[in-house]
Amino acid sequence: MSEKKALPVNEYKQIKHNIGNGRPTILAFGMSHCYSCLAMSKLFAEVLEKHPEYQIYAIDGQKERIVSRDIYKLKEMPTQIFFNERGEEVFRHTGAYKKPVLEIILKKWGFV
Template sequence: MKYVAMLFVLATMLSAGICFAAEPVPEVPVKGMVTVVDLGAKTCIPCKMMVPVLDAMEKQYQGKASVVFIDVRENPAQAPKFGIKTIPTQIFYDKNGQETYRHEGFLDQKPFAEMIDKLLAN
């Protein structure tokens, strides 16, 4: 019965024109900068494991490389746009905006940093 009431509320909100907006999707790759985009979901366990790695990389490479997270459950059009087959997926772009590497699944901080360092050196 509880679910029926929830569905009724949701249907009422949608028919009244109230919709749920996803977070804005950042521009990827960032123009003129090495960029890493992590495509995942806030509710996925391996994706949650990526959060401290992404935070550390964002701090370590601030001003040198851009680290971006896109939630593909909140923004479902992004998965086909980036050709995502599984989450999390990390895509690395050089400063010219060319994809240079793609990894599916959890990626630890050390190989993550090594890939960014390699892109920054080129």
Template sequence: MAKKIVGPAVLVLLFLSISLACAQDFSAVPEKGTVTMVDLGAKKCIPCKMMAPIMEKLEKAYEGKAHIVFIDVWKNRGQAPRFGIRTIPTQIFFNENGEEVWRHEGFLEEKTIVDRLTEMGVKKPDIVNNGVSSCLIPYS
């Protein structure tokens, strides 16, 4: 029985189809008409892992008030050049018109994110932590 050898072109096509299947559509980011905060990183980067629980918490807390988005640039490779990313994580804040108003590289603490969103006119959320009534960390 003869063995079939898979050519490099077939392997490239297979890789691209798997990559595209994992990639998400972020063409609507930033979301026009609402303040948007985008965190560009990767699920396996250490500072990105440290930000993951903060991002999940804020995404829930700001639902309906602001658009909070995480983009894994290792899985969605076209997004890094689109947003001009030099290092991960990078956080970008966009106003309601979709214009970038602030950018930060590296880990960004929750208080700074909340303060920045508040400066942009987004009301601080009241309830977080899986529906249990409790305030975000105290901000004065």
């Protein structure tokens, strides 16, 4: 059985222009040494394999402290922030969850 791959980590300054570009977007904040963060990243990578049109970006919340702490006011990792097609935050979740829960969330917020 092959090992699941995690999302590539992005710099916020490289992807922030995609928020509000007419497509829903997810920012998945995590840290490289966090087991739950890695699990969520692998789950989102699996979603992107099926739906490459989705905009899901992994952000290292530790390396990008100013973004995670000052812009998005995050206190814990992993945290996922869901934006609608206009760039408005519609949902945020702290912690990890299983694939069936993620599928419900994706459907509710217009990804599926």
